[in-house]
Amino acid sequence: MAPPSDPTKPSIPISYPITDLETLISRSYFDSFHYPFNVSSVPLPAASVVTTLRRRILVCHDFKGGYNDDKWVQGGSNAGAYAFWHWYLMDVFVYFSHYLVTLPPPGWINAAHTHGVKVLGTFLTEWEKGREICKTFLSTTESAITYAERLVELADRLGFDGWLLNIEVPLHPRQIPILKQFIDHLTQTMHRVVPGSLVIWYDCVTIDGKLAYQNQLNKKNKPFFDICDGIFCNYRWKKNYPKDSGAVAGDRRFDVYMGIDVWGRGTYGGGKWNTKVGLDALKKDDVSAAIFGPGWVYETQQGPDFQTAQNRWWYIVEKSWEVLQSYPNMLPFYSNFNQGHGYQYSIGGFRVANSPWNNMACQGFQAILDCKESSQSSVQVFINLEDGSYIGGGSITCKGRLGINDFFSTRLFLGKLVLEQPISLTYHVKSDANSLMGLVLSFSPNPNGIKKVLLLPESMLPTCQLTTKYDRIILTKKGTHQDLSSASDWIQYDSDIMMDGHTMTEIGLLCYLKKPAEANTTLTNKATDRSPYVASLGLIRLQISGQSIEFPSADSWIIQGENISWSSNDEGIRAVSLKITWKLKAGSSQAFAAYNIFVQKVSSDMNIQDCNMDGSAEFLAATKAGIYYVSALEVPSGVTNLNFFIQICAIDGTFQDLRKSPTYPLEVEGR
Structure with a gap:
């Protein structure tokens, strides 16, 4: 994608890369009309600034050359635009394209930061043009340092967290010392200006200037590794390479990101639907992973549809490495389950737009759905983009059939929320006449032995003996809506919870039917018969009891x-x-x-x-x-x-x- 012909002229704002050194050194990007629209608005949470001391997953975007539907920073009209929402399975996200300086669009930054994931741009030189670029920016130490500072300024002012360095051209040996000073200065300055930032070196050119992928950390690329925050090893590694690389890294083994190409192309295990093979090997050898090109699912049109295929593919990652990001971990916490696209848009249960749209910046906290428990039910849980939502373009819908003594549960969030004072919990539900939805809150063990709390709508207790599985049952009350229409089908439920000294570790959904005597239609009493069930969750909110946000006049x-x-x-x-x-x-x-x-x-x-x-x-x-x-x-x-x-x-x-x-x-x- 080429930059606008005249970036100073007002027009629909877009994201675009910097394609030449002149634009980079002149700082002319900041004179662009588009610049202020590209500044991210969601900072990295304080809890995510310090890099975790464990195996990590880095995800490298690489989708159709970059800057597709996501270039429209205010959103577009393609509800089927590529995106992903599995942020809880990664630690670092790299926006990649084949330009000199790839600047992540703010939608990706906002969505990633919401979930505690760091975002890196890419500095890349390749082919003959890349060799000429290296001749210029590596001509002197002063030149290299100046370009490094330009990259720092871009990350700082646009609000992302560092750089992937991909010098994919052979270099003259005399350029190597200058390159090392460039990497070192970039890394140290990034750390000073953007706390928690990362500079990652890609395994391509070696310390002797040869373009030779090592597919591991060894003496030919370790000098670069030693002066930055990690290495992204090429994806053609062999079985023993992760273990050997970890040994070379010593106490920095988690800074070794072994590449896995989802497209295959010689990657260990074959990638694609066999990506778990490579991930399992890296988990066994206790080093980090760099997943390259998960857009393969979208680009190759894996069936039956993108939502289903994408969820299935990322579940492979979860089965291997489990969940890496935990939320809620602070208050207030709120999610409307918006994936950043849809076919309508609602505010407070009132539909304000009826056309397709996409805008990743609108993503809310994404549910970590897992249908882990069921009693002979045939209920499916999914993000519903078709029906009216509560806020945004989607909601969590549970739909199928349940027996009168059946229930269905699914995980929503895995958190680490320490409760030090009473909290209020609000959730909004839309359902048919006989379908009910409650919440299950799990807490870490404590001296009192309370582990699970069940929140149910008013006095609508399930007919099954499910309630005996919980340590406490709280009956919620119908709350006051902030709807824009009295005709809204959404019901608000409120409850106060006092669990001081406990840590909330999980939030889940519980689905069940009304008792026959309470139902609006006849439900059978036969345990073997099933009735239709459909209910949607549109919003969940946790905040300190008695606190609310006042809007300025x-x-x-x-x-x-x-x-x-x-x-x-x-x-x-x-x-x-x-x-x-x-x-x-x-x-x-x-x-x-x-x-x-x-x-x-x-x-x-x-x-x-x-x-x-x-x-x-x-x-x-x-x-x-x-x-x-x-x-x-x-x-x-x-x-x-x-x-x-x-x-x-x-x-x-x-x-x-x-x-x-x-x-x-x-x-x-x-x-």
């Missing part, structure tokens, strides 16, 4: 419009484009995680102040940034004013009343 925000331009099409319909930015006049906005953008088109016969959700306000987009570009918004004849509303969304999943949200008014030109 509309006049607490500075909201501005820039780069305003008007145009007309061949039919004479007017359109406007503009950049809108917003920030608090004082204080921090860390408590606010996202923003919904609406526009109200006001005609002469309307009250400009009359904004409600009866259709007069049109949903434009959701964003996690404090900036949005409105592109060619059509303005019908008779419209005299436009009101752009920025609806503030808090980190606990609540959102501001649209009528109280900050507004940018714009008078229609030439009306």
